[in-house]
Every structure is written in C-alpha cells, then in structure tokens.
Amino acid sequence: MAKAKKSVFFCQNCGHEETKWLGQCPACKEWNSFVEEKVSVTKSSTVKTARETQVVSLSEVSADDHTRVLTGIRELDRVLGGGIVPGSLVLVGGDPGIGKSTLLLQVCQNLSQTKHTLYISGEESLAQIKLRANRMGEFKENLKLLCETNLETIRTVIENQRPEMVIIDSIQTMYSEEVASAPGSVSQVRESTNVFMQLAKGLGISIFIVGHVTKEGTVAGPRVLEHMVDTVLYFEGDRHASYRILRGVKNRFGSTNEIGVFEMRQNGLVEVENPSEYMLSGKPENASGSVVACSMEGTRPILIEIQALVCQSNFGLPRRTAAGTDYNRVNLLMAVLEKRIGLPLSNYDAYVNIAGGIKMNEPAIDLGIVMALVSSYKNRPIDEKMIVFGEVGLSGEVRAVNMPEQRVGEAKKLGFETCIIPEVCREMVKEIKGIKVVGVRTINDAMNLL
Known part of the structure; x- marks a missing residue:
C-alpha cells in the first residue's frame, strides 16, 4: 500500500533527485533545471520475463549482423546502420507535425507484410489512426492497434501478444499507477522507458518510442532517457x-x-535518393555570391549551395546574419578575410545562407563560405561547374578534411568539372576522368582562381 505523498525535486536534464530545490544541479551542473513533483513510495515494479539469469562466456555468445530486420525504407535503414536490431529500443524525436507518427506508421505498413507488429497510441483514437492510414494505402492483418496509456495494461498486452515490433506514440503520454506524478513528468518518463527497455531486452522485441521535444530541440524529459535507449x-x-x-x-x-532525406507528400513520406541534386535544384546562373560546397553527413557526401550577400552598411554597426550554419563561424571567417587578405568587411553588412533550408556545421564548408563572401564583395560570379571544400584556419591556411575522394566522386556524378580542395588532400584523391582537381594551400590561392 502506498505511503503518504511527498515532494521530490528532479533535474529535468539528468534526472538527479533532491529533497529540496537547488539553483544548480550537483550532478550535471545545469542551472534552474529542478522541478517539484509529488511522488508516493511503493514497491518497485519489475518486468517478469522467461529469460533466466545466467553468466556466459563472451566466446559463447553469437551475434550475427544478418539478423537485422529491414524496414523497407532504405533511408531509415541507412540511419539505423543496416536495419532494425531485434531487442533494440529506438527513440524518435522531432517537432510537432514533422512526421514522426507518419514515418513509423509506414514502417508498420512494410513490416506487417511478414511481421507481427503492434502500434500503441496514447494521443490518437483508433478512428484517427485509420484516417491517417487510409492515405498511405493497404495494410495487412498483422498490424494490431491499441489505444492505451496505462503502463501496466500495455505491459500485459505485450507479454501476451508477443509482437515482433512495437510502436509507442508517445512516451510522454504513458503513466504508471505506482508513480503518483502526472504523465509526462520526469518520474513517469523514466519509469516508462525502464519498463519498455526491460521488455525489449527480455522478450527480444524491437520497440520504437516517439518523444516530444522542447523549444531547444531536445527530447522532453530527463536526459537519462537518451542514455537508456x-x-x-x-x-x-x-x-x-x-x-x-x-x-x-x-x-x-x-x-x-x-542522415536520411524524405519529402512529405499527401500519401506520406517519400525517400529522396539523391539529396545533392535535390538541394541544388533552382541554383541561379551567373550570380555572384553563390558557390557549391560538399559536406559529409556520416558516410554520405551532400552537395549544398552556399549563398552570400555583402553590401555597404548604412549604420555604424554592420549587420551579420547566418541561416543554416553557425553564426559565430561566419564572423570568424570574415575576420580572417579582413586580416589575411585585406578586405574591408567591417563597413559591410553580410548575409550567409545555406540554400534549401538545410543546416550544416561541418568545418569543410569554410572554404565555400569564404569564396561566396569574396564573390559577392567583388561582384564576380564563380564558375557554375566548380565545387569547393576545405577547412579554413585563423592564419588563412586551408586544412585537410576527411573522405575527400568520396566528395570528389559525388561532384563528378553530378556533372561538375573543377574541384578545389586542400593541397594536403591532393595525394589522397585519385585521378578521376572528367573532373579537374586543384589543390590550394591558403585562401589567397583560392581567391586567385576567381
């Protein structure tokens, strides 16, 4: 039987527990992160599974990578590392309306062809899920739906049904009767995630959890949530x-x-097989301040268009704006241009944009930002068939980047004829027919090519 309720303060960042409010969390050093919750002291819940506790040698354990389950969505399989690992716990976060539930329902649509899947929703009714599913096409009988938020009921259903894959939408709506705080609180989210983790490991079920995000873009709830999955x-x-x-x-x-790139359409999410071509669509011709750079996202090279606009300032304090890249990095590169090349940018407004709305912070796009700024300042267009990449240091040197050969190969595939790369990477790139590779040591060498 539960004892009287008491107040406990939890850190929203790491889940650290204190009996009184503190300005700074002693565990993660985050300020103003403690929230008060009413909890009841009860007997801790455990998940009973058929797995026996035993000690085995590492050499006796077999782990075959071919046991991964393909989702039927190549972009998702790429991000997961080749498919779903049985018994894994996956957290999917994102802004409201971005398409989390749509993506996971499409995964259920593909897996229900051969797998027993269970979609548990705490936010939508059965009729609402059916309306969304009607836009996507036909679903097999292997897909089962459950609208429930009680954690004990959900655990019983999963243990009885034994599905091969479970979708939880969302973790913030789940609650346990043994925890007195409200759904979505630190205690409830932590307890719910712990139960699903034990179910996934004990029964070998792959579980996808949908998580809401805060205004900062991180998953709402304690930081320990991301450590558990x-x-x-x-x-x-x-x-x-x-x-x-x-x-x-x-x-x-x-x-x-x-990364995996998708396009939202009326019937759901559609894969974008060539993101580089998609990002460069609509690129202006013979326009100053526009240059194509290459960024690596994991093992995938993506070509992006960097746009810069430099114009005379009408005020004593010039304006700087960066969209899609780090604002402080743009200020740093402009300081390098003013010091090493002598461009009087202190009297000019500067606007830098990554076309297409994508966000890139890799240092390899430094040289692209520099060349776009100089091109706009001198009002001199850059060759449309030219691509650049390289990290720029404070001394004006162009430093090496990783996987230069893959970047050049992507540029060749999209029809580019000239590639400006760091000189130290020149030996790592093999001769590729149809594209000219030029190595530069400093930003002065790159500016001379304009």
Whole structure:
C-alpha cells in the first residue's frame, strides 16, 4: 500500500533527485533545471520475463549482423546502420507535425507484410489512426492497434501478444499507477522507458518510442532517457517545407551522424535518393555570391549551395546574419578575410545562407563560405561547374578534411568539372576522368582562381 505523498525535486536534464530545490544541479551542473513533483513510495515494479539469469562466456555468445530486420525504407535503414536490431529500443524525436507518427506508421505498413507488429497510441483514437492510414494505402492483418496509456495494461498486452515490433506514440503520454506524478513528468518518463527497455531486452522485441521535444530541440524529459535507449533519431525540417531530415545522434549498432532525406507528400513520406541534386535544384546562373560546397553527413557526401550577400552598411554597426550554419563561424571567417587578405568587411553588412533550408556545421564548408563572401564583395560570379571544400584556419591556411575522394566522386556524378580542395588532400584523391582537381594551400590561392 502506498505511503503518504511527498515532494521530490528532479533535474529535468539528468534526472538527479533532491529533497529540496537547488539553483544548480550537483550532478550535471545545469542551472534552474529542478522541478517539484509529488511522488508516493511503493514497491518497485519489475518486468517478469522467461529469460533466466545466467553468466556466459563472451566466446559463447553469437551475434550475427544478418539478423537485422529491414524496414523497407532504405533511408531509415541507412540511419539505423543496416536495419532494425531485434531487442533494440529506438527513440524518435522531432517537432510537432514533422512526421514522426507518419514515418513509423509506414514502417508498420512494410513490416506487417511478414511481421507481427503492434502500434500503441496514447494521443490518437483508433478512428484517427485509420484516417491517417487510409492515405498511405493497404495494410495487412498483422498490424494490431491499441489505444492505451496505462503502463501496466500495455505491459500485459505485450507479454501476451508477443509482437515482433512495437510502436509507442508517445512516451510522454504513458503513466504508471505506482508513480503518483502526472504523465509526462520526469518520474513517469523514466519509469516508462525502464519498463519498455526491460521488455525489449527480455522478450527480444524491437520497440520504437516517439518523444516530444522542447523549444531547444531536445527530447522532453530527463536526459537519462537518451542514455537508456539504444538509438536516438531526430526528425528535422521546417513544417512548412516539403523535405525532412532524419538524423541519427546515437546508435549502439551503427555509425552516428548518418542522415536520411524524405519529402512529405499527401500519401506520406517519400525517400529522396539523391539529396545533392535535390538541394541544388533552382541554383541561379551567373550570380555572384553563390558557390557549391560538399559536406559529409556520416558516410554520405551532400552537395549544398552556399549563398552570400555583402553590401555597404548604412549604420555604424554592420549587420551579420547566418541561416543554416553557425553564426559565430561566419564572423570568424570574415575576420580572417579582413586580416589575411585585406578586405574591408567591417563597413559591410553580410548575409550567409545555406540554400534549401538545410543546416550544416561541418568545418569543410569554410572554404565555400569564404569564396561566396569574396564573390559577392567583388561582384564576380564563380564558375557554375566548380565545387569547393576545405577547412579554413585563423592564419588563412586551408586544412585537410576527411573522405575527400568520396566528395570528389559525388561532384563528378553530378556533372561538375573543377574541384578545389586542400593541397594536403591532393595525394589522397585519385585521378578521376572528367573532373579537374586543384589543390590550394591558403585562401589567397583560392581567391586567385576567381
């Protein structure tokens, strides 16, 4: 029987617990992160599974990568590292209306062809899910629906049904009767995630969890939520734009920083097989301040258009704006141009934009930003068939970047004829017919090519 309720303060960032409010969390050093919750002390719940506790040698454990389950969506399989690992717990976060539920319902549509899947919704009714599913096409009988938020009921259903894949939409709506705080609180989210983690590992069920995000763009709830799961995926993009980017920020079974690109249409999300071509569509011709650079997202090279506009300032304090890249990095590169080349940019407004709305912060686009700024300042267009990449240091040197050969190969595939790269990467790039590779040591060498 539950004892009397008491007040406990939880850190929203790391889940640290204190009996009184503190300005700074002693565990993660975050300020103003403690929230008060009413909790009851009860007997802790455990998940009973058929798995026996035993100690085995590492050499006796077999782990075959071919056991991964393909979702039927190649972009998602790429981000997951080759498919779904049985018994894994995957967290999918993103802004409201970005398409998280739509993507997971499409996964259920593909897997229900051969797998027993269970879609558990705490936010929509059965009729609402059916209306959304009607836009996507036909679903098989293997897909079962459950509208429930009680954690004990959901656990019983999963143990009885034994599905091969479960979708939880969303973790903030789940609640346990043994925890007295409200659904979505730190205690409820932590308890619910712990139960689903034990179910996934004990029964070998792959579970996808949908998580709401805060205004800062991180998953709402304690930071320990991301530590407990095996994979964390973020769905990015503007709700008013048609493209979506699925980014992996944590993956115990594959590489991180992989991305998948989707386009939102009336019948659901459609894969974008060639993101570079998609990002460069509509590029202006013979326009100053426009240059194509190459960025690596995981193992995938993506060509992006960097636009810059430099104009005379009408005020004593010039304005600087950066869209799609780091604002402080743009200020740093402008300071390098003023010091090393002598461009009087202190009297000019500067606007830098990554076309298409995509966000890129890789240092390899530094040389592209520099050349776009100089091109706009001198009002001199850059060759449309030229692509650049390289990191720029404070001394004006162009430093090496990783995987230059893959970047040049992507440029060749899209029809570019000249590629400006760091001189130190020149030996790593093999001769590729149809494209001229030029190495530069400093930004002065790159400016001379204009």
